[in-house]
Amino acid sequence: MKRLPTREEIDAKYKWQLEDIYATDELWESDFKKLKAMLPDIQKYKGKIDSAQAVYDVLKLKDDISMIAEKLFTYARMRRDENNDNTVYQALADRAMAMIAEVQSELSFVVPELLSKPTEVLYKYIEEKEELKLYKRYIDELIRQKDHILSAEEERLLAMAGEVTEAPDTIFTMINDADIRFPVIKDETGEDIELTKGRYIQLLKSHDRRVRKDAYEALYDTYGKLKNTLATTYSYSVKKDIFYARVRKYNSSLEASLDDDNVPVSVYDGLIDAVNSNLGLLHRYMSLRKKILKLDQLAMYDVYVPLVKDVKKEIPYEEATNIVKNGLTPLGSEYIGLLEKGFNSKWIDVFENQGKTSGAYSWGCYGVHPYVLLNYQGALDDVFTLAHEMGHALHTYYSNSSQPYIYANYRIFVAEVASTLNEALLIHYLLEKTSDKNEKLYLINHYLEEFRGTVFRQTMFAEFEKIVHEKAESGIPLTPDLLCSIYKDLNARYFGPDVITDDRIALEWARIPHFYRSFYVYKYATSFSAAIAISQHILQEGKPAVDRYIEFLKSGSTDYPIELLKKAGVDMTTPQPVHDALKVFGELVDKMEQIEI
Template sequence: MLRKSGVSLIVFLVSAALLLHCIAGHNLFFAPRVAHATEQGAKEKRSVQDTWDLTRLYKNEGDWAKDVNRINENVYRLASFKGKLANETNLFDAMALEEDLSKTMEKVYVYAHLQFDTHTTDPHYQAMLDKVRQTGQNAGVSAAYLGPELVAIQVRTLHRLYQNDKRLDKYKDHIAELRKEKNHILPEGEEKLLALAGAAASNSAHTYQLFSEADLKFPYVKNERGEEIPLTKANYGSFLKSADAKVRQCAFTAMYGTYDQFKNTFASLMQGEVKQNILYAKARRYPSARNASLSSADIPDKVYDNLIQTVNRRLHLLHRYMSLHKKMLGLDAMHKYDLGLPLIKGTNKYYPFEKAEKMVHDGLAPLGQEYQQVVNKAFANRWVDVYSYPGKTVGAYQTGVYGYPPYILLNYHGTLNDVLTAAHEMGHAVHTYYADRSQPYLDSHYPIFVAEVASTVNESLLLRQWIAHSKNKQEKAALLKHYLDMFQGTLFMQTMFAEFEDGMHRAAEKGEALTAERLSAMYLGLTKKYYGPALHVDPLVGMEWARIPHFYKNFYVYQYATGFSAAIALSDGLLKGGTSRKQKYLAFLKAGGSQPPLDLLKAAGVDMADPAVINRALDVFAETLDEFEKLVNTPA
């Protein structure tokens, strides 16, 4: 199944580990935040219009099962081309079959995944997901010959095959990308071993998801009225907004105390994930797990290092924001669980989802009517599963299947953050929509490195126009504070996560054990460094690493910070107006994965190899902080 992860060609069935990584990663972009519940939002009643229409993919599970069976049958057909690829007809037939298998595999996986994420406690949907994963592993084993055999074809022979069958023009670029990675493709027998190990190697991530989403239970917490409420990931944020410090502290202790009870289990799962990344990097002859992840996506290591170094040099900005936070809250000691308190009183407004739809539509006017029409189509045609309910996974994401409308998962409760999350995920969805309709399948899957750009551009456009048109000082201050929090949560925190992830892998590559104590100490130290002296960092903060599912996505989190920085630069240009900027940006969305990620962004007007892009985003944070400080220090 011919696929692209980043821009490098992935022969989709080279190994089940790569297969599972690529499928799980394709357009499955989780926002680095959880939509928090409000009492009013929790009372929303779901209607069919508020749920996904999965019948677009399959009318029923019987049709899904037929496609799973068809994959199994075609895998054996693909295996029949072993040893025969140096013939133009066989090469074309094998490539065409591989492409068809990839499309079908994507479809069956996404369908099972969406069903599971809306029924996480139902073993039936877990069994569906397990079945499609097993199908992927079997496919990887049967097709392990493809990579080694394609790489082994002599250049002269390959040119002759191309001349003899012009249909192969469709696959020339992708075969060239694969051959560029020939130093990391193993002999057939070793590829088979990696494929066989795939299911076991991915077990840490799979077990983490089941344990943290379905099995992990939190204690009851007393609210301000003395009522005992069961703590969940979904309502945790509402406890942290309580004016009662005891409620906030109890919720924090209950949440991370529960993670701490299972710290050795979480550490074992994390260590298993890191060891898997190291194993595959070594097996494929990469110098490190980080290099394996970045180079396979055509990202130089210096981009990762530039991000961490640039943000570290300007951590004084976040320290300054934390000091202002503490001053405005009037606290002698400010804890992590105090950061959810509103700094601006009387702005806890509720937004019905119908209002959010209009706000998102109107806020994206700088992108043009064509873009807005796609947004309207998404809301009207059930691309979105809107509200939270028991058994539904938390958070927000978007995922796509080529040839079908994208799907957006929200947990909407009517907060300001929820409105912006809807805009964020809509950015992913429209990116997928444009790429799929503008590019052939092989070039449609945009690199993960650029994925967060489209989503954050939407969020920034909506919020910055909202700020510009705010009606009073109080509203403007609340919106500026939210914009600052976007920087805190995406640029600063995701960079901290990236530094933590890099540190974990470096330690493990030196043979050091990733015990719970070691991981918590690393995380605690980074939190103190990033947030500065104004924040009192409680020991339980060290367990936050166990709550971050993105650490099971193999050097994923840094792309939130780089994408955010690129988006700030692009949204600056879009707000200034001009047809040229808009056309360049829409061309970027429509380009999909047809170019390397840095080239895609450069064509849109952003050079991510230059630390100046990160610095410019930090400049915007500093400017916003100046404006916020001036506003809150000015008498009414």
């Protein structure tokens, strides 16, 4: 049987080097103690933030404390992600989370106390002290959100509740990454293979329909056995969102979530409307898929299988890094040099192992290079995932290198631009490079799947979140049956008449980790649309567009996300970039229809 290797069985050269954050757990403990000792210092400013010097000192100390807290948390969580069964790092992560909650509690008085001062007094302080000018944008933002910031004592209570309100996400992670076990199924050769989340999509890409069906049924039947627990867990995550929105005097949890980026609700609704008005394109693609696969009707386990057999079954990881490097050449020698640095300096944790967190991400902390977690399986999708996550990583590298701590952390709204732009450049490179009809078809199919997965699928998720939160806000309980019903109806509408929407796919909501970061996934779709526009500028203009883009990467959070994108050449306050992106999708469907398979 093909079993997953243990962490110890993975070659060290394919593991990230978290020692760059803390060389030993003992150094982590030392910083933990140091931070604990710093917390009483911040309390000395309580009730005494009454001069330009005091404002500067308290904000500087707040940054110093936050930096250490983030470093502690990042290391502990990433160690746990290596193997969620490891009780040592479960404990470390729990302690780090508790420390974050304590830090937030101790710092909670700062913002309300600053906002208790008249606006003109705060600006007078900034004029009086040169060093305080660094914090002008930060103070501007506080003033913009003043109506939603509570009293010092109320903010302290909310901060103290932070560890408890993270419970749904933590519980889901433990169920989904540590406890859940899937059955053994037979692969194409009849050999036993243990189903894992990492292997699931690969199995759905099998050209053996029996394998696809077995994997699909095994996965959803396993989640189905936990549907009451998972519905309850998700319901309390939604309740948490509603609680925070109401306490902070927002009209809805959606508005509360978007306000942090200063994004109007109309952008979210505009995305959903734009995608819904283009669903006919997705239905056309599904009809073409049915025709090419020679099926009377598509099942949900038929929507991932490539329409053209993979021209290369497995891409070794080392080859993947070269493909990504070549594909991103238009971004210039500096970018490529940083990319190589990431590949060669153990920024990346490459392969799946027992207990490892599923999926992929880029993460890190200020003052240390970024990291990337992969579960590399050797498929073309994994090459694109590598390009995607390195887009995040280099965005972080540029931002951290160019901005002070307080402005280095760019907003999620722009975060997906760098990652999806890398994918757009990579697909362009691969399509240009090949003259083989089958390979070209395979790549067009892959790009269509990128659109489907990033624009259509993530918007469907976004619409699901909106409906679910609105139901909960009106007092309707989120039972498993209701969640399944909402999801099933959306799935049927998005995929159209050629796809069977069964009771198993109605459970898909139960396995989506992003739903525990509410109203996050819409940013994939908006970012994808922006990334296509910027990638076109780069390919057509060359260096001027690259220079604008690199400046965008360096900008951190020095302006609102929508304004940063405008400077990079895209206006996301209108749905036009979404319509333009879906026009490209339609053109790709046209191309595929015109090529004989």
